[in-house]
Amino acid sequence: MIDIKINDELSLNKENFMVIAGPCSVEDREQIVGVAKSLKKIGVNVLRGGAYKPRTCPDSFQGLGEEGLKLLVKAREETGMAIITEVMDTETLPLVEEYADIIQIGSRNSQNFSLLKAVSKYDKPIVLKRGFGNTIGELISATKYLSMNGNNKIILVERGIRTFETTTRFTLDVSAVPVLHEKTEYPVIIDPSHPAGVNRYVEPLAMAGTAAGSDGLMIEVHPEPENALSDSAQQLTIPQFQDLYKKVKMIAQINNKNVI
Ligand code: PEP
Ligand code: MN
Numbered sequence: 001m002i003d004i005k006i007n008d009e010l011s012l013n014k015e016n017f018m019v020i021a022g023p024c025s026v027e028d029r030e031q032i033v034g035v036a037k038s039l040k041k042i043g044v045n046v047l048r049g050g051a052y053k054p055r056t057c058p059d060s061f062q063g064l065g066e067e068g069l070k071l072l073v074k075a076r077e078e079t080g081m082a083i084i085t086e087v088m089d090t091e092t093l094p095l096v097e098e099y100a101d102i103i104q105i106g107s108r109n110s111q112n113f114s115l116l117k118a119v120s121k122y123d124k125p126i127v128l129k130r131g132f133g134n135t136i137g138e139l140i141s142a143t144k145y146l147s148m149n150g151n152n153k154i155i156l157v158e159r160g161i162r163t164f165e166t167t168t169r170f171t172l173d174v175s176a177v178p179v180l181h182e183k184t185e186y187p188v189i190i191d192p193s194h195p196a197g198v199n200r201y202v203e204p205l206a207m208a209g210t211a212a213g214s215d216g217l218m219i220e221v222h223p224e225p226e227n228a229l230s231d232s233a234q235q236l237t238i239p240q241f242q243d244l245y246k247k248v249k250m251i252a253q254i255n256n257k258n259v260i
Contacts, residue, residue: 001181001185010046017215019216020046020219021241023221024228025064036075044081054106061230084103101125102125126146128142129157129191157189169196172205198234211254225237
């Protein structure tokens with residue numbers, strides 16, 4: 001597995017298990033800085049938060065845009081955490097690249113080849129989420145667009161695929177972890193929040209993904225999930241996340257991984 005340097009303190013490689021946590025969307029200063037401080041205290045070093053949100057309906061909250069990016073930077077300044085945020089289009093890519101430590105490409109853009117080519121021109125770590133209608137082969141092909149200019153700092157995310165099942169939001173394909181490990185050199189992390197769709201399923205999915213050998217997790221955590229402006233039902237409270245974190249840490253150790 002390749003070694004991906006995130007910042008001066010953090011590297012993701014075969015020895016490490018990287019936990020990324022934070023709200024679905026950046027909403028205001030108090031929310032993002034507050035949640036960042038709580039997460040850092042628990043041991044998390046990478047903060048997530050969407051500033052540009054891919055919403056199914058145009059009348060849903062679309063994110064704070066550049067203001068959201070600036071608030072993430074405030075949270076980084078106050079905690080020392082690395083920040084990851086989603087880029088939605090080529091138009092806002094230079095801005096997202098300027099602020100973020102890791103560029104996230106969402107499920108809906110996983111095969112947006114012009115966006116992938118544009119991102120390939122930068123040298124930042126990239127998180128590529130699996131399109132929910134994509135095979136593992138298609139995900140691997142998408143990585144070739146990202147690495148076409150020599151940047152191989154790519155982290156893959158299994159975040160659930162669309163199946164006939166409707167009791168969960170998506171179906172987490174745990175097999176993607178060993179299959180991707182066999183077929184690529186890139187770290188593979190699990191997002192248990194988006195397949196779960198409701199917070200009570202997040203912990204079992206996180207534990208299953210970790211046990212399957214994932215190299216990390218990306219989990220949505222909100223100080224007040226009931227008031228969240230996006231993905232309210234699936235976000236964990238800080239105490240719920242703290243509980244999950246303890247369990248996951250034990251499982252990661254079985255796989256000889258050091259939680260970062
Ligand atoms: C997200 O991480 O907030 C997100 C929109 O996820 P996905 O692209 O996997 O739906
Ligand atoms: Mn979300």
